[in-house]
Amino acid sequence: MKRTPWLTLLAAATLAACDRATPEQQIVNDAAAALGGRARILAVKTIVIEGKGTSYSVGSDRLIDTNSRIYDVAGYKYAIDVAGRRALSEQTRTPKTPNFSGQAPVKQVQGIDGDVAYNVGASGNATRVRNKVTVNARRADIYHHPLTSVRAALDPAAKIANLRTLGNETIVDVTTADEVSMTLAIDSTTKLPTRVVSMTASDTILGDVAAETSFAEYEDVSGLRLPVHFTSKVDKFKDTDIRVTKQTVDGDVGNLAAPAAAASAPASEAPPPPVTMTVEEVAKGIWFLAGQTHHSVLVEFGDHLTLIEAPNEPRALAAFAKAKELRPDKPLTVVVNTHHHFDHSAGVRAAVSEGLTVITHKSNVAFYEEAVRRPHTLIPDALAKNPSPKPLKIVALDDEMVLKDDTRTIVLYRILDNSHADNNLMVYFPKERLLTQADIFMPRDPRTLGYAPWVDNLLENIKMHHLQIDRMMPLHGKIVPYSEFLKVAKDGFDRSIVPEAPPYRFTAPS
Ligand SMILES: [Zn+2]
Numbered sequence: 206m207k208r209t210p211w212l213t214l215l216a217a218a219t220l221a222a223c224d225r226a227t228p229e230q231q232i233v234n235d236a237a238a239a240l241g242g243r244a245r246i247l248a249v250k251t252i253v254i255e256g257k258g259t260s261y262s263v264g265s266d267r268l269i270d271t272n273s274r275i276y277d278v279a280g281y282k283y284a285i286d287v288a289g290r291r292a293l294s295e296q297t298r299t300p301k302t303p304n305f306s307g308q309a310p311v312k313q314v315q316g317i318d319g320d321v322a323y324n325v326g327a328s329g330n331a332t333r334v335r336n337k338v339t340v341n342a343r344r345a346d347i348y349h350h351p352l353t354s355v356r357a358a359l360d361p362a363a364k365i366a367n368l369r370t371l372g373n374e375t376i377v378d379v380t381t382a383d384e385v386s387m388t389l390a391i392d393s394t395t396k397l398p399t400r401v402v403s404m405t406a407s408d409t410i411l412g413d414v415a416a417e418t419s420f421a422e423y424e425d426v427s428g429l430r431l432p433v434h435f436t437s438k439v440d441k442f443k444d445t446d447i448r449v450t451k452q453t454v455d456g457d458v459g460n461l462a463a464p465a466a467a468a469s470a471p472a473s474e475a476p477p478p479p480v481t482m483t484v485e486e487v488a489k490g491i492w493f494l495a496g497q498t499h500h501s502v503l504v505e506f507g508d509h510l511t512l513i514e515a516p517n518e519p520r521a522l523a524a525f526a527k528a529k530e531l532r533p534d535k536p537l538t539v540v541v542n543t544h545h546h547f548d549h550s551a552g553v554r555a556a557v558s559e560g561l562t563v564i565t566h567k568s569n570v571a572f573y574e575e576a577v578r579r580p581h582t583l584i585p586d587a588l589a590k591n592p593s594p595k596p597l598k599i600v601a602l603d604d605e606m607v608l609k610d611d612t613r614t615i616v617l618y619r620i621l622d623n624s625h626a627d628n629n630l631m632v633y634f635p636k637e638r639l640l641t642q643a644d645i646f647m648p649r650d651p652r653t654l655g656y657a658p659w660v661d662n663l664l665e666n667i668k669m670h671h672l673q674i675d676r677m678m679p680l681h682g683k684i685v686p687y688s689e690f691l692k693v694a695k696d697g698f699d700r701s702i703v704p705e706a707p708p709y710r711f712t713a714p715s
Contacts, residue, residue, distance in 0.1 A: 227365070228368050229365040229366060229367075229368045229377050230365055232365075232368060232375050232377050232391060233355060233358040233359060233365060233377065233379075233389075234359075235391070235396040236351075236355045236358075236389075236391045236396050236397065236398055237355050237356075237359055238396065239391075239395060239396035239397045239430060240351060240352060240355055240397065240398075240429055240430050240431075241428050241429035241430055243359060245428050245429060246352060246355060246356050246359065246429070247356065247359070249287050249352060249356070249429070249454055249455060250286070250287060250288060250455050251284065251285060251286055251287060251453075251454070251455055251456060251457075251458045252284075252285045252287060252350070252352060252353075252431075252452065252453070252454055253282065253283070253284045253285075253451075253452065253453040253456055253458055254281075254282070254283045254284075254350075254435075254447075254449050254451075254452050255281065255282050255449065255450055255451040255452070255453075256281045256433075256435075256447045256448050256449040256450045256451070257277075257278055257279050257280070257281055257447070257448060257450065258278045258281065258445060258446045258447035258448055259275050259276065259277065259278060259445070259446045260275070260276045260278050260298060260444065260445045260446075261274070261275055261276075261442070261443045261444055261445070261446075262274040262275070262276075263439045263442040263443070263444055263547075264409055264411075264442070264545075264546060264547030264548075265546045265547065265548075266626075267624065267625075267626055267627045268545070268568055268626075268627050268628065269442075269545050269568075269569070269572045270442070271627075272443050273302065273624070274300075274302045274624075275300075275301045275302060276298040276299060276300055276301060277298070277299045277301050278296050278297070278298055278445065278447065279296070279297045279299070279310075280295060280296060280297045280312075281294075281295070281296045281447055282294065282295045282296070283295075284458040284459075284461060285347060285350065285353060285458075286458060286461045287352070287353055287356065289318075289461065290317075290318075290319055290344075290347060290383060291316070291317065291318040291319070291461035291462065291463075292316065292317050292343075292346065292347050292461065293314070293315070293316040293458075293461050294313075294314070294315050294316070294346075295312070295313070295314050296312070296313055297310045297311065297312045297313075298310065298311050298313065299311075302624060303624055303625070303658035303659065304658070305625075305644065305647065305652070305657070305658065305659075306652060312327065314326075315334075315343070316331075316343075316461070316463060316467075317340075317343035317344060317346070317347065318461065318462055318463035318468070319463075320340060320344070320472065321333065321463040321467055321468050321472075322334035322339055322340040322343045322344075323463055323464065323467035325464070330466065331463070331464035331466050331467040332466070332467060332470070333463075333466075333467040333468075333470035333471075333472070335470075335471065335472065335473065335474045335475055336474060337474050338405060338406045338408075338583075338584070341385075341405065342403075342405045342416065344383070344385050345385050345386075345387060345403035345405070345416070346416075347385075348381065348385060348387050348401055348403070349401045349403070349416075349418035349437070350401070350418075350420075351397065351398035351401075351420050351431065351432060352429065352431065354379070354387060354389050354398060354401045355389070355398060357379065357381040357382070357385075358377070358379045358381075358389060360381065360382045362382035363379055363380065363381050363382055364379070364380040365377050365378070365379050366378050366380075370393065371390070373392060373393050373394060374390040374391065374392065374393060374399055374400075375390070375391050375392075375393045376388060376389070376390045376391075377389055385403070386403065386404070387401050387402065387403045388401065388402040388403070389401055390402070395423075397420070397423055397430060397432075398420055399419060399420060399421075400417055400418060400419040400420065401417070401418050402415050402416065402417045402418075403415070403416050404416075404583070405583070406583030406584040407439075408517075408518075408551065408584060409547035409550075409551050410547060410550050410551050410553060410554060410573075410576045410579075411439075411440055411547075411576070411579060412579045412580055412581030412582075412583070412584070412586065412589070413579070413580045413581060413582055413583050414439055414440040415438075415439075415440055416437070416438075416439060417437060417438045417439075418435055418436070418437045419435070419436045419437070419438075420432035420434070420435060421433075421434040421436075422434045426452050426454055427454040427455070429454060431452055431454075432449070433448060433449040433452075434446075434447075434448055434449070435447045435449070477519070478497075480496070480497070480519045480520055480523040481496035481497055482494050482495070482496045482520070482523045482524070482527060483495045483496045484527060484531070485684075487502075487637070487639065487676070487678060487684065488634070488637040488639065490504065490505030490612075490613065491503070491504055491505070491634065491637060491639070492504075492527075492531060493678055493684060494523075494524050494527055497520075498650075498652070498681060499514070499516035499517065499520060499548065499549070499680060499681065500514070500679070500680045500681065501513060501514045501515065501516070501520065501521075501524045501680070502514070502632070502641050502678060502680075503524065503527065503528055503531065503537075504613065504615060505532060505535065505612070505613065506608075506610050506612060506613050507610045507611055507612045507613070508535065508610075509535060509536055509537070509538040509539065510528050510532055510535050510536065510537040510538070510539075511537070511538070511539040511540070511541060511608065511615075512524055512525075512528065512537060512539070512540045512541070512556075512561075513540075513541045513543070513632055513641055513680075514540075514541065514542065514543055514549060514552075514643065514680055515540050515542065515551075515552025515553060515555060515556050516548060516549050516550075516551065516552055516680075517548065517551040517552050518551060518552055518554070518555045518586055518587060520552060521540075521552030521555040521556060522555055522587065525537060525555075525559060537559075537561065538561060538562060539561060539562045539563075539564060539608075540552075540553070540556040540561050540562070540563050540564070541564045541565070541617065541630065541632065542563055542564065542565040542569070542573075542630075543629055543630045543631075543632075543642070543643040543680065544566070544569075544626040544628050544629040544630065544643060544644075545565075545566075545568075545569045545572060545626070545628060546626060546644070549643055549644075549680075550569075550573075550576075553565075553573055553576065553577075554576065554577060554581075554586055554587065554588040555586065555587045555588065557577050557588055557594060557595075557597050558586075558587040558588040558590075558591040558594055559587075560594075560595040560598075561598070562598040562599070562600055563597070563598065563599045563600070564599075564600045564601075564602065564606070564608075564617070565599065565600075565601060565602075565628075565630075566601065566602060566603075566619060566628035566629075566630060567601035567602065567603055567628075568627065568628045569601075569628060570599055570601050573597065573599060574597060574599070577594075577597045602617055602619070602630075603619070604618065604619045604621070605617065605618050605619070613636075614634075614635055614636065615632055615633065615634055615635075616632070616633045616635065617630045617631075617632055617633075618630065618631050618633065618666065618670060620642065620645065620662070620663065620666050621666055621669070622662060622665075623645065623659055623662050623663075623666075624659070624662075625644055625645060625659050626644070629642070629643065629644065629645070630642075631645075631663070631666065633670070633672050633674075635672075635673070638673050638674055638675040638676070639674065639675070639676050639677075639678045640667070640672060640674045640676075640677055640678065640687075641678045641679065641680060642663065642677075642679060642680065643679070643680040643681065644659075644680075644681065645657075645659045645660065645662070645663045646659075646660050646663055646677060646679055646682075646690055646693065647679060647681040647682040648677060648679060648682040648683050648684075648685040648689060648690070648693070649682050649683045649685065650681045650682035650683075652681075657693050657694075660690070660693050660694040661694055663690075663694070664690075664691070664694040674687045674690075675687055677689070677690050
């Protein structure tokens, strides 16, 4: 048929109007086509992923960037009610490496229903999660899947922006209709989603972190293309690696509504418990600053004070204030950080904000240099709020360092061949015959349930240096006589349930 020119023009204009996707929308449309088409995606009601894999110990491995402390993940199941914005995850984690709370499997059941996040305990009782950061992270988790993220981006109410490329990925930022922000990356060749990233706040030394889930090995499932390999990272650190063994589209997921006990519980966030700090002068000029789970030790030198451990910001600030109160005329100038684990290092930034010198093992230097520069915008900490922070002052040791003046001597030793951390320091007070360490011997700490998988190794280290000790002054637990430590080192745990009985021997990574 011969068209008149104006009709041809009109047809072209109509086509353009229907098809007037922005470049950002076009990326999403391409991804939708690759996954099985817009109509198929919009028709999906539920997805269930089942699988197994491994989870890692972000912030509590042997070194900041190693992946040696792992958990076996069994019975992994993530059920999503796509339109209802509800999801329930289940998994059973079993430590594969020595763990101070034992080696038993732990089942985790966690849900999200709109704004209601909840955990289901072993008894089947649900409790509401009131921490806003966790609630928002769970809301975002629903979109850490190719189908849900692309489906949300197809919604006309979604905002798509900031189109860019990185290597072979095409990337857009998406704000969903329910106001979850995420970054969606798709493979520029196959157009299949490669990963979804959402920002979350961490109250660790990391601050603002990117939670990232990557998708690989797509297969055909019920008219869709879906991945069978999911890997997640917290910032640049490996978190989980799950292989899907079964996936079901539009199967029966049961009732994913939040249990009544959780839904009816208060939504407002509970204020953090106040810091309790007890002060015990263990020897002249040595104070055990205890209370709650993580302790510190304050040590007086001739012209300054030194704090051993700033585990987290609230305790670090309380310890700084306590130092001023105990010795108003002597400045606190030094913080010794025993090891990089996040529950022992989160106060390092507070120390830096006060201009203190940080003494730590040399393996932490690069990480702490980066950590003091990291943004903490989502939960601003003392350093983020400090308008003119002083530069980081860090003193690194290798296996040993003596801190000494006319009035006091203390010796820092790296605990060798220990699988808890490769850079963990013990602090020896030769005159006072005291030993301080973190995490290896936690006397009478109820969290350890009597397990102490590293005590033999600590004893070997003590013997190697011929330390003369009367009392153990730990950073978890109670001060106890050395005889109690010796007893635990000999028969303090059931070796049959700690299969890799100590002493552990590892070659430190180069
Ligand atoms: Zn630790």
